[in-house]
Amino acid sequence: MTCPTCGEKGILDIIFDYDLIKKVLTKDRLAKDKDPSMFRYWPLLTVTDTKKAMLTIGGTPLYRSTHLAQCLDVDTLYLKDESVNPSGSLKDRASAIAVLKALEIQATAVACSSTGNAASSLACHAARMGLKSYIFVPERAPIGKLNQLLIYGANVFLVQGDYQQTFALSKQAIDAYGWYNRNAAINPHLVEGKKTVALEIAEQLHFRPTDWVIVSVGDGCTLAGLYKGFYDFKALGLIDNIPKLLGVQSDGCSPLVDAFHFNKPFVPANENTLADSISVGIPRNPNKALNAIKASLGSWIKVSDQEILEAMSLLGRTEGLFGEPASVASIAGLKKARQTGLISRGDSVTVVLTGHGLKDPKNAQLATTKPQAIAHDFTEFKRHIKEGGHHV
Numbered sequence: 001m002t003c004p005t006c007g008e009k010g011i012l013d014i015i016f017d018y019d020l021i022k023k024v025l026t027k028d029r030l031a032k033d034k035d036p037s038m039f040r041y042w043p044l045l046t047v048t049d050t051k052k053a054m055l056t057i058g059g060t061p062l063y064r065s066t067h068l069a070q071c072l073d074v075d076t077l078y079l080k081d082e083s084v085n086p087s088g089s090l091k092d093r094a095s096a097i098a099v100l101k102a103l104e105i106q107a108t109a110v111a112c113s114s115t116g117n118a119a120s121s122l123a124c125h126a127a128r129m130g131l132k133s134y135i136f137v138p139e140r141a142p143i144g145k146l147n148q149l150l151i152y153g154a155n156v157f158l159v160q161g162d163y164q165q166t167f168a169l170s171k172q173a174i175d176a177y178g179w180y181n182r183n184a185a186i187n188p189h190l191v192e193g194k195k196t197v198a199l200e201i202a203e204q205l206h207f208r209p210t211d212w213v214i215v216s217v218g219d220g221c222t223l224a225g226l227y228k229g230f231y232d233f234k235a236l237g238l239i240d241n242i243p244k245l246l247g248v249q250s251d252g253c254s255p256l257v258d259a260f261h262f263n264k265p266f267v268p269a270n271e272n273t274l275a276d277s278i279s280v281g282i283p284r285n286p287n288k289a290l291n292a293i294k295a296s297l298g299s300w301i302k303v304s305d306q307e308i309l310e311a312m313s314l315l316g317r318t319e320g321l322f323g324e325p326a327s328v329a330s331i332a333g334l335k336k337a338r339q340t341g342l343i344s345r346g347d348s349v350t351v352v353l354t355g356h357g358l359k360d361p362k363n364a365q366l367a368t369t370k371p372q373a374i375a376h377d378f379t380e381f382k383r384h385i386k387e388g389g390h391h392v
């Protein structure tokens with residue numbers, strides 16, 4: 001599945017026959033299609049059967065922001081809420097494809113290594129479709145994601161090591177045992193699944209996507225998928241322009257941002273951020289990620305963990321959306337891009353919110369202050385109100 005000359009840094013691109021696809025994938029057809037899931041874009045996917053009894057993946061809402069847009073001083077802001085996918089993250093789009101591909105070749109087991117969400121989504125859809133799953137996660141995986149794996153009945157290997165070491169072990173095991181490999185950065189079909197988020201954004205905006213689309217970046221597959229989706233729609237003549245993509249990393253682990261700024265290949269970084277989903281020291285899809293930003297005329301930005309935590313509560317209190325740290329890093333990135341002037345007020349923006357906040361309760365606690373407990377006594381309560389600074 002990877003390039004014979006570049007090895008694992010060169011994940012192959014899947015090339016479509018756009019002239020043929022143009023005949024079946026039209027605005028009219030899409031408008032009439034009653035399937036709200038990602039499989040409404042089947043002509044642009046690489047699976048032969050999409051009608052299997054999958055859980056409903058994709059078709060996630062794109063909300064127009066009012067309050068957050070005001071706070072961040074942007075005129076037009078949309079929020080793509082990927083947390084409502086079955087396992088609570090955008091990774092479901094890739095896992096769906098992995099499971100269908102595995103069934104196509106009559107594999108009985110699927111496997112992956114993951115910082116957490118790829119794992120929980122693969123376990124989820126494997127369970128639904130009757131496949132065994134073998135999952136490698138680093139010990140630091142947040143409790144919510146680990147619980148998901150166990151509830152979905154995965155065979156979980158909790159690896160004493162960082163993500164790089166976890167990935168290396170999974171590769172050896174997958175090669176040795178012949179499980180279907182869902183490692184997104186190795187399997188080109190998976191980026192095709194992830195690209196459906198871009199197709200949805202374009203369709204939801206009546207084929208006039210925003211000037212910018214912002215997403216957080218770990219391995220780079222989500223970003224590569226976004227680019228591929230917009231690229232496909234442009235090739236089909238369905239949109240005129242590919243939006244500028246803004247890739248966001250934490251300053252505790254920013255190999256791709258640094259590679260961009262120094263205009264050099266990336267240098268492996270320490271994994272030193274609380275945003276576990278983007279705590280990736282050796283990105284597995286660096287070339288496609290860097291190319292996506294370049295080709296879209298976009299940019300890169302890094303934010304601190306503190307800014308990520310602030311973005312988490314800002315998003316929650318202004319929009320009622322609860323994102324895990326990696327998800328809201330994109331909001332922190334937008335805030336910074338407005339401050340530095342990279343994005344101006346008049347630019348329209350879509351932010352992709354990649355995963356649900358309930359997956360990582362420990363970090364959510366860091367973003368908030370626990371309220372003081374009070375006695376169940378009304379006199380006490382009134383004193384509490386008087387003294388406590390509650391605006392009643």
Ligand SMILES: *Cc1c(COP(=O)(O)O)cnc(C)c1O
Pocket residue numbers: 089090091117118216217218219220221222223277278324326327354355356
């Ligand atoms: C995986 C993930 C990302 C980053 O995607 P990559 O393909 O690793 O760049 C961002 N946010 C969340 C919630 C994720 O699970």
